[in-house]
Amino acid sequence: MDSYEDERGGGAAEPPVSSAVPPPPRVPGIAGLATPYRVVAALALGAVAAAACAHLALVFLHVAPSNTVSKQHAKTVDDWIYPEFEQNWKLFAPNPLQQNIAVEVRAQVRTAAGELVTTDWRDLSAEDAAAIRHSLLPSHTEQNELRRAWDFFTGSHDDDNNPNGERGELSEQYLRRIAVARLTPEHVERAGGRLLQIQLRSATTAVAAPKWSDENTDTQTYYRELPWWTV
Incomplete structure (x- = not known):
C-alpha cells in the first residue's frame, strides 16, 4: 500500500490539506x-x-x-x-328557526341530440347536507353558501318575488350563479347539452313538536316557486 512519507522518514504522514475555500452557508428564506x-x-x-x-x-x-x-x-x-362576505348573527338569536327549508332547482336543457328536456326537481340543500354529515371538517361553502343565498333573495323580494330594493337584482344573480354551477357538470360537461333556463323553489316544512308537547304543528310542505330565469 502506498503511503505518504515525511521528510524525516518517520513513517506515514497526513495527506496534504486542500486549500479550496468552502462555499458560504445557504441563507434560508x-x-x-x-x-x-x-x-x-x-x-x-x-x-x-x-x-x-x-x-x-x-x-x-x-x-x-x-x-x-x-x-x-x-x-x-x-x-x-355583499354577497360573499355578508356577516350574520342568527346563530345567537334567542328564537331559532323552527322550519326546514330546502332549495330545489330544475332546468330546461337542450340535449346533444337537439331535444328540449325539462329536468326533475333536484334538492340542492339535501346534497349539501349529505356532504357535511359525519364530516369532521365540513366545508363552509356547503354549510352556508346556498342557505345564505336563499335568505339574501327572500330578504330582498316580496311574496310575489318582486325586488323591493337595489339589492334584489344582485340576489337574483347570486342565486342563479350558484344553481348554474351545480347543474353545469351534469348537463353540459357530461351529457354534452346546453342549459337554457333554470327555475328554483323552496320547500318549507315546519319541525314537528316534541312528543312531550301538546302543541299541534302543521308539518305539510309548502312550496315557493320562482319564475324561470334564462341562463
Whole structure:
C-alpha cells in the first residue's frame, strides 16, 4: 500500500490539506434569494398584507355601529361585503328557526341530440347536507353558501318575488350563479347539452313538536316557486 512519507522518514504522514475555500452557508428564506426575486417577494407580501388589512377594515365597518365613516363609505362597504362576505348573527338569536327549508332547482336543457328536456326537481340543500354529515371538517361553502343565498333573495323580494330594493337584482344573480354551477357538470360537461333556463323553489316544512308537547304543528310542505330565469 502506498503511503505518504515525511521528510524525516518517520513513517506515514497526513495527506496534504486542500486549500479550496468552502462555499458560504445557504441563507434560508427570502434573504437567500437574489436581489430581483427579493424585491418581487417583498412586493407580493406587501400587496397581500394591504389586501388583508383593507378586507378587515371593510368587514369592521360593516358590523360596527353606524358611524361617520361607515355612512360616508356605505356604498363601497356594501359593494365589497355583499354577497360573499355578508356577516350574520342568527346563530345567537334567542328564537331559532323552527322550519326546514330546502332549495330545489330544475332546468330546461337542450340535449346533444337537439331535444328540449325539462329536468326533475333536484334538492340542492339535501346534497349539501349529505356532504357535511359525519364530516369532521365540513366545508363552509356547503354549510352556508346556498342557505345564505336563499335568505339574501327572500330578504330582498316580496311574496310575489318582486325586488323591493337595489339589492334584489344582485340576489337574483347570486342565486342563479350558484344553481348554474351545480347543474353545469351534469348537463353540459357530461351529457354534452346546453342549459337554457333554470327555475328554483323552496320547500318549507315546519319541525314537528316534541312528543312531550301538546302543541299541534302543521308539518305539510309548502312550496315557493320562482319564475324561470334564462341562463
